[in-house]
Amino acid sequence: MPERDVYPTIESSLDHSPVDPEEKDASRKHYLRDCMRKQRHEDRSIALSEADADRSRRHVTRRKAPTKAEAIRLARGHSTLGPVLESGGEVVLVEPERGRGRGDRVIVGVHDHEGARSLVALVDRNGVVGVHATPAQFQLSQQERAAAEELAAADERAKSFLRRRRMNPLTRLYFPPGDRSGHRHAIVFLRPTSSERRYVVVDLTEARVVDALDEADLTRGADA
Amino acid sequence: MPTISAHNWSVEYRWSVSSGLVVGPCEYMGVRVLHDAAVPFVYVNYAGDAFGPFTDELRSTSRRIERREIMQGFDLKASYDLYSDDYLYEHVIRFHDDGQFASRIVIQGPGEENQGKHVYHIPFRIDLDVGGSPHDSFQRRATSGRWTDVAREGGHKAAATRGYEWRVVDRTQDRGIVVRPGRFDDGELWALAYKDVEGWSAAGGTGEGIPGSPESVPAVYDNNESMQDADVVLWYIAHVPSAELPRACGPWFALDGYPEPPPMGDDDHH
Numbered sequence: 001m002p003e004r005d006v007y008p009t010i011e012s013s014l015d016h017s018p019v020d021p022e023e024k025d026a027s028r029k030h031y032l033r034d035c036m037r038k039q040r041h042e043d044r045s046i047a048l049s050e051a052d053a054d055r056s057r058r059h060v061t062r063r064k065a066p067t068k069a070e071a072i073r074l075a076r077g078h079s080t081l082g083p084v085l086e087s088g089g090e091v092v093l094v095e096p097e098r099g100r101g102r103g104d105r106v107i108v109g110v111h112d113h114e115g116a117r118s119l120v121a122l123v124d125r126n127g128v129v130g131v132h133a134t135p136a137q138f139q140l141s142q143q144e145r146a147a148a149e150e151l152a153a154a155d156e157r158a159k160s161f162l163r164r165r166r167m168n169p170l171t172r173l174y175f176p177p178g179d180r181s182g183h184r185h186a187i188v189f190l191r192p193t194s195s196e197r198r199y200v201v202v203d204l205t206e207a208r209v210v211d212a213l214d215e216a217d218l219t220r221g222a223d224a
Numbered sequence: 225m226p227t228i229s230a231h232n233w234s235v236e237y238r239w240s241v242s243s244g245l246v247v248g249p250c251e252y253m254g255v256r257v258l259h260d261a262a263v264p265f266v267y268v269n270y271a272g273d274a275f276g277p278f279t280d281e282l283r284s285t286s287r288r289i290e291r292r293e294i295m296q297g298f299d300l301k302a303s304y305d306l307y308s309d310d311y312l313y314e315h316v317i318r319f320h321d322d323g324q325f326a327s328r329i330v331i332q333g334p335g336e337e338n339q340g341k342h343v344y345h346i347p348f349r350i351d352l353d354v355g356g357s358p359h360d361s362f363q364r365r366a367t368s369g370r371w372t373d374v375a376r377e378g379g380h381k382a383a384a385t386r387g388y389e390w391r392v393v394d395r396t397q398d399r400g401i402v403v404r405p406g407r408f409d410d411g412e413l414w415a416l417a418y419k420d421v422e423g424w425s426a427a428g429g430t431g432e433g434i435p436g437s438p439e440s441v442p443a444v445y446d447n448n449e450s451m452q453d454a455d456v457v458l459w460y461i462a463h464v465p466s467a468e469l470p471r472a473c474g475p476w477f478a479l480d481g482y483p484e485p486p487p488m489g490d491d492d493h494h
Contacts, residue, residue, distance in 0.1 A: 081321030095241055095427045099248035099351060100418075103225075107424050120424045132421040135444035136429025139242060139265065139281040148346045170307055176434040187278060189336075194309040197336060199275070213275055219341045221272030 040077060064104040064125070068094040071106045071123045078128040081121060084112045089119075092141040105129060109138040114183025115206045137173065141187055144204055145171040148186035152200035156214040158190055165192035174201060176210070185210075231297050231321035232485045237289060242428030244282035245289055245302040245315045248351070252323050255484035256358060257320055257401065259328055259351040263315060264431045264441075271341035280304075294406035296321050311335060316472075325362045328406075329462070333469040336358045340467030347435040347442070348460040348474055349426050351418070355394030357455035361486040362415040365392050374415060377437055377446045388478065389413075392456050399481035409462035409473045414442045417449040418457045 032051060034041035040050070058149040066074060071094050075081040085091070093109030108128075110119040118138060121131040139146070149169045152158050158167075167190050174187035183205035190198040198219070234251040239465035240262065248260030268289040283306035292299040297320035304313040312332035319325045329346050336342070352359055363371040364380055373390060374380075383389055384403035390413050393400035405411035414436065416422060422445040429438030438444075441458040462473035 043440070093242060093427055096238075098246060098340055098423070098426070099236075099241075099258065099353075100423060107427050109425075109427065109429070118425075118429070120421060120429070130420060132424070134421050134425040134429060136425040136431055137442055138425075139428040139430070168308075170310060172280055173430065175277060175279075177273055177275065186251070191309070208362065215336060215388065218270045218275055218336055219272050219339075220274040222270075222274075222341050 024190065065106050066123055066125050069104075070125070071108050074127050075108050075110065075115060075121060075125050078121070078131065080131050081108075081110055081119065081128065084110060084115070086112050087113075090141065090144070092144065093138045109134075111184055112139065113184065125133055137184070140171065140173050144184075144186060147207065148188050148202040148204060150192070151202050151207065151209055152188035155200055155209045155212060158198065158200055158209075160190055161196075161198045162190060176201060181205075228291065228298065228300075231319060232323070233298075233319045233325075234415075235320075237300055237317060239287045239289060239302070240427065241252075242281060243426075244284060244304055245300060245317060247300065247317050249353070250319075250325075252479055253485060254306040255399075255482055256353040256356075257325075259353050259480065261317065261348070261350045262426070263327070263329060263346060263348055264426050264428050265347070266311075266313060266329075267345040267347070267430065267435055268311075268335065269343055269345070269434060270336070271295070271458050277434070280307070280311065280313075281428055282315065283307075288461075294318070297324075323482055323483060324477065326474060326476040328474035330472045331464055331469055332378075333466055335466050335469075338466075339467060342466045344358075344462075344464045344466065344473075345435045346462045346464065346473055348462070349442075350458045350460065350475070350477075351423070352392050352456060352458060354392050354401055354456075355397030355399050357418065358453060359394045359396045359397060360451075360454050361393050362390070362451040362454070362456050363393060374451045376448050376451060377414075377416050379412050379443065380416045382409065382413070390415075390458075391480070392458070393480075397481070399479075401460065402478050402480060403460070404476040405460070406462055406469065406473045406475065409464065411463070411473075411475070412436050412461050413475070414446075414459040414461070415451050416442055416445055416457045416459065417447075417451070418455040419445060419447075421445070422457065434463075435459075436463075 032046045089112045092111050095107050097105045105124045108121045118134050120134045122129040172187035174185040183203050186202045188200045199213040203210045225238045228235045237247045240246045243262045243264045246262040248258045250258040266280040282304040290301045300317045302315045314330040316328045325344045331344050366372045388402035388404045391400050391402040435440035460475040
């Protein structure tokens with residue numbers, strides 16, 4: 001099943017009544033009605049006092065925050081983010097704003113390959129509310145993971161190790177020791193069995209494999 | 225977001241694509257305690273530093289958040305099991321009816337080797353809301369036992385006293401939240417002034433170095449701002465060697481000056 005990114009806002013409504021809702025649907029003619037004519041509703045009507053007594057804290061879903069697609073579209077139209085995305089920058093994160101927000105905004109993370117920096121923006125349905133260059137790097141996006149795994153699968157060292165077995169990849173953001181290129185890297189764990197491992201380092205900025213490691217490489221130098 | 229109203233707490237929670245289980249806003253006896261709390265990522269480095277480190281998003285095959293009734297409270301629990309044979313983390317956020325709460329990660333490992341040559345660094349970001357911003361004061365307990373103001377942003381190694389070592393107080397409301405490090409965490413607590421770039425980047429944003437080091441989060445957000453009459457955000461970082469896995473780590477909190485719950489039996493909060 002394809003993954004869909006929809007961010008509904010779920011709000012508490014203290015005085016909600018399903019038979020007398022606050023937001024009335026204009027297409028319906030009657031409220032405070034019981035078509036089943038249950039006890040005390042023999043004439044199909046529900047007394048307002050009864051509805052009031054039954055009002056309680058319920059949750060109402062309202063879709064207010066921009067969807068992932070809307071957020072990306074709005075980011076593309078922004079004076080700072082637009083040029084970055086035009087020149088090969090990638091949206092690596094879209095996620096609802098957390099506890100300080102009102103539920104109607106999303107966080108958009110962008111990696112600017114050309115500028116070797118990350119940007120983070122707050123976006124509502126009307127546009128980009130704010131944007132900052134962030135010293136943090138966001139985790140890999142689904143597209144970046146897929147790209148890294150495709151590159152790793154094509155590497156001769158990986159092919160030789162896998163011998164047509166399933167790659168069963170585990171792909172993570174990676175920081176090569178001593179690297180000052182500013183490039184974004186991934187490491188793809190090749191896991192054909194529960195005990196055999198190889199690790200393929202991918203430079204996502206240049207779309208190429210830069211290293212292939214084995215288990216001993218991970219702790220090389222530990223006993224030096 | 226789903227809300228749990230139980231045991232004197234009202235807790236909103238959700239699944240975050242970037243960092244799994246996120247709670248917040250949270251209230252105790254109708255008074256706000258947390259904007260939100262989460263573990264933004266996990267950072268693992270291997271001895272020798274020849275290769276690595278790796279950072280992990282806390283990802284799951286199910287995105288299931290389990291609620292569990294416990295003695296005098298409830299837990300929210302998520303399993304980060306996407307890493308299959310290599311890594312498994314479990315996240316438990318616990319709320320007690322007397323106002324204590326905790327965020328704990330259980331590190332199952334085993335990781336890419338089993339000779340104890342790697343270390344897990346787990347950052348917990350806790351965005352407290354003690355009495356509305358910006359009247360927070362960050363304090364640490366001196367060896368004399370007295371609470372003393374901390375002037376500026378920065379990190380503080382745990383003293384392993386087994387007691388509450390830090391607190392955030394709002395003097396205008398006469399309320400506070402005290403923090404106790406995990407006993408075996410080799411923990412450290414960073415106190416920062418809230419900044420949009422820090423808050424927004426908390427959705428999985430990481431750095432090249434070990435969390436707590438100058439080149440990584442949260443240190444990269446440290447502008448030497450005042451920690452008095454501020455809007456304080458806490459980052460607790462546990463450094464857990466792989467030699468004794470599985471192991472749980474994380475900070476523990478208690479409330480001070482919040483409304484008292486009604487006597488037992490007067491109200492059914494379940």
